[in-house]
Amino acid sequence: MPKILIVEDEDVIRLALRRLLERNDYQVDEADSVQKALTNYNVNDYSLIISDLRLPGAAGTDLISKTEAPVLIMTSYASLKSAVDSMKKGAIDYIAKPFDHDEMLETVERIIQSTTVERQPNATEPSSIQRKQIADANGMIGSCKAMQQLYDHIRRAAPTDATVLVHGETGTGKELVARAIHNQSTRNGKPIICVNCAAIPETLIESELFGYEKGAFTGANTNRTGLIEAADGGTLFLDEIGELPLEAQARLLRFIQENEIRRIGSVESIKVNVRLICATHRDLKDMAHSGRFREDLYYRINVMKLELPPLRERGKDILELAETLLKSRCEKMKKPLMHFSPKAIQAITTYIWPGNIRELENAIERAVILCDRKEIDNELLDIDLELVDISQIRGRRNDNPPRATSSTPDRNRDNRKPIHADPSEDLSLEDYFQRFVLEHQDSMSETELAQKLGVSRKCLWERRQRLGIPRKKVSSRAGT
Numbered sequence: 001m002p003k004i005l006i007v008e009d010e011d012v013i014r015l016a017l018r019r020l021l022e023r024n025d026y027q028v029d030e031a032d033s034v035q036k037a038l039t040n041y042n043v044n045d046y047s048l049i050i051s052d053l054r055l056p057g058a059a060g061t062d063l064i065s066k067t068e069a070p071v072l073i074m075t076s077y078a079s080l081k082s083a084v085d086s087m088k089k090g091a092i093d094y095i096a097k098p099f100d101h102d103e104m105l106e107t108v109e110r111i112i113q114s115t116t117v118e119r120q121p122n123a124t125e126p127s128s129i130q131r132k133q134i135a136d137a138n139g140m141i142g143s144c145k146a147m148q149q150l151y152d153h154i155r156r157a158a159p160t161d162a163t164v165l166v167h168g169e170t171g172t173g174k175e176l177v178a179r180a181i182h183n184q185s186t187r188n189g190k191p192i193i194c195v196n197c198a199a200i201p202e203t204l205i206e207s208e209l210f211g212y213e214k215g216a217f218t219g220a221n222t223n224r225t226g227l228i229e230a231a232d233g234g235t236l237f238l239d240e241i242g243e244l245p246l247e248a249q250a251r252l253l254r255f256i257q258e259n260e261i262r263r264i265g266s267v268e269s270i271k272v273n274v275r276l277i278c279a280t281h282r283d284l285k286d287m288a289h290s291g292r293f294r295e296d297l298y299y300r301i302n303v304m305k306l307e308l309p310p311l312r313e314r315g316k317d318i319l320e321l322a323e324t325l326l327k328s329r330c331e332k333m334k335k336p337l338m339h340f341s342p343k344a345i346q347a348i349t350t351y352i353w354p355g356n357i358r359e360l361e362n363a364i365e366r367a368v369i370l371c372d373r374k375e376i377d378n379e380l381l382d383i384d385l386e387l388v389d390i391s392q393i394r395g396r397r398n399d400n401p402p403r404a405t406s407s408t409p410d411r412n413r414d415n416r417k418p419i420h421a422d423p424s425e426d427l428s429l430e431d432y433f434q435r436f437v438l439e440h441q442d443s444m445s446e447t448e449l450a451q452k453l454g455v456s457r458k459c460l461w462e463r464r465q466r467l468g469i470p471r472k473k474v475s476s477r478a479g480t
Contacts, residue, residue: 001025001026001027002026002027002047002048002112003026003027003028003029003045003046003047004021004026004027004028004029004046004047004048004049004050004108005028005029005030005031005037005041005043005046005048005049005050005069006018006021006028006029006030006031006050006051007031007032007033007034007037007049007050007051007052007055007060007063008030008032008050008051008052008055008074009032009033009052009055009056010052011032012435013052013097014030014032015030017050017104018030020101020104020105021108024105026108029041029046032055032056033055033056033057033058034051034055034057034058034059034060034062034063035057035058037051037063038063038066043063043066043067043069044067044068044069045069046067046069047069047070047112047115048070048071048072048108048111048112048115049063049067049069049070049071050071050072050074050108051063051073051074052073052074052075053073053074053075053086053094054075060073060074060086061073061086061089061090061091064089064090064091065090070092070093070111070115071090071091071092072091072092072093072094072095072107072108072111073086073091073093073094073095074094074095074096074097074099075094075095075096075097092111092115093107093111093316094316095107098433110145139176140173140177140180141317141321141324142314142317142320142321143316143317143320144309144313144314144315144316144317146307146309146313146314147309147314147317150177150306150307150308150309153304153306154177154180154181154184154306155184157181157304157306158180158181158182158183158184158185159184159185159186160185160304161275162303162304163256163275163276163277163278163301163303163304164178164181164276164277164278164303164304164305164306165277165278165279165280165284165301165302165303165304165305165306166178166277166278166279166280166305166306166308167279167280167281167305167306167307167308168279168281168307168308168309168310169281169308169310169356170281170355170356170358171311171355171356171357171358171359172308172309172310172311172356172357173308173356173357174239174279174308175194175237175239175279177279177306177308178192178194178235178237178239178277178279179192179237181235181277182234182235182237182275182277185235185275187234187275190231190233190234190235191230191231191233191234191235192231192234192235192236192237193227193228193230193231193234193235193236193237194237194239195208195209195227195236195237195238195239196239196240197238197239197240197241197242197243197244198239198240198243202245202248205244205245205248206247206248206251206264207224207226207264208226208227209226209227209228209248209251209252210226210228210229210251210255210261210262210263210264211223211224211225211226211228211229211261211263211264212224212226212263212264212265212266213263213264213265213266214265215265216264216265216266217264217265220265223263224263226261226263228255228261228272228274229261229263229270229272231272231274232272232273232274233273233274234274234275235274235275235276235277236274236275236276236277237277237278237279238276238277238278238279239278239279239280240279240280240281241278241279241280241284241301242280242281242282242284242287242293246293246294249293249294249297250294252297253294253296253297253300255272255274256276256297256300256301257300259271259272259273259274260272276301278301284298284302285298310353310356311353311356311357311359311360312352312353316349318348318349318353318360319345319348319349321357321360322340322348322360322364323340325360325361325364325365326338326339326340326364326368326376329364329365329368330368333368333369335368336374337374338368338371338373338374338375338376339374339375339376340375340376341375341376341377341378343377343378344376344377344378344380344381346378347378347381347383348360348381348383351383363381363382363383364376364381366380366381366382367380367381433463433467434467434469436449436452437449437460437463437464437469438469440452441471446460446461446471
């Protein structure tokens with residue numbers, strides 16, 4: 001049974017977390033400060049230490065240098081910059097409070113499993129260090145669950161000659177995945193030819209891919225080598241293959257089946273040795289069923305399918321990507337190294353990013369151009385914080401897409417839990433929100449409450465309406 005040490009000074013959170021973990025077969029000890037944790041327990045005996053960032057006396061990050069166990073840092077949504085700093089100091093991960101129960105259990109299970117695998121000398125699965133080496137070698141950034149799975153699939157697929165289909169939304173970095181596969185294959189000394197099928201006119205796509213003989217058509221004054229032939233011995237990457245005309249699809253199918261091509265106007269076929277990688281943001285299976293894509297070609301290229309997650313589902317990777325892009329843009333434009341303000345960090349980590357990494361890159365480049373200070377605020381990123389909801393934030397931290405929430409106010413909240421409920425009760429996200437607001441609304445302004453919870457004033461107001469917690473009027477609190 002894995003042993004976990006909780007270091008948290010808030011009784012309600014500490015006891016609720018203990019009960020949650022014990023109910024899921026973890027052995028749990030607890031302390032309310034770093035000093036007590038070090039005095040009362042041998043911190044090296046634990047599979048995981050979960051510590052709040054801000055504690056009485058020493059900060060939770062002080063435990064990192066005192067133990068060989070992984071340390072998971074808990075922090076509020078308004079302190080994401082501090083959480084990132086914690087990871088730079090050696091924390092294995094961070095989780096934002098108030099946390100969702102499923103999120104906490106998934107994070108704990110993932111950390112314990114990954115550290116257990118790394119300690120096994122004969123483990124067949126790659127360690128997180130090996131995955132990071134795979135990512136770094138190819139310029140890829142991210143360690144969320146979906147990206148770790150992607151690295152594993154790249155590692156397995158690269159040494160083979162299997163055709164690979166990379167599926168992902170526009171702007172997620174499909175070409176980067178293709179180059180990673182090529183770089184780790186036995187063909188890495190040969191060229192990789194990248195072709196955007198959507199960027200070539202339909203009338204030219206076949207001659208571009210297969211080449212042509214002199215006199216094959218008007219304007220063909222010389223022989224022309226096609227891109228497939230140019231990739232002989234290496235890799236051909238066909239981006240947006242869903243845009244390929246049906247006529248070209250038929251010729252491509254022949255190339256895949258027979259490893260040979262025939263230039264336009266030629267009567268002879270040429271043998272080629274090319275590894276094919278395709279990419280698309282479309283649903284090719286649906287297109288095949290509706291006759292817009294050849295079904296036989298779809299099954300030929302769908303040998304090894306790699307899913308590239310959208311940015312909104314990559315959790316804490318977003319901030320790591322943003323900071324890397326910021327450093328790169330500052331160096332490129334020969335500007336002093338800049339950093340994001342807390343509001344900018346909150347905006348970056350909670351925005352939907354429909355344009356994915358390309359949109360993030362453009363937003364940061366624009367901000368660097370316009371910023372005349374060392375700190376970039378959210379206004380320069382042009383991200384609307386009023387569109388962010390706390391339920392979306394919970395989804396990001398769990399590396400999952402946002403969960404749908406009802407916008408209809410609940411007018412029957414008579415069964416609300418009292419402020420001073422038993423602290424050993426489970427503490428859900430809404431329980432924490434409700435309890436925090438009720439306990440602090442008499443001493444804090446709406447702006448202060450929103451900042452502490454890491455949401456906008458509009459989001460706070462909407463949550464009040466949905467949970468049936470009307471704001472008290474100032475006059476009712478003021479003395480006469």
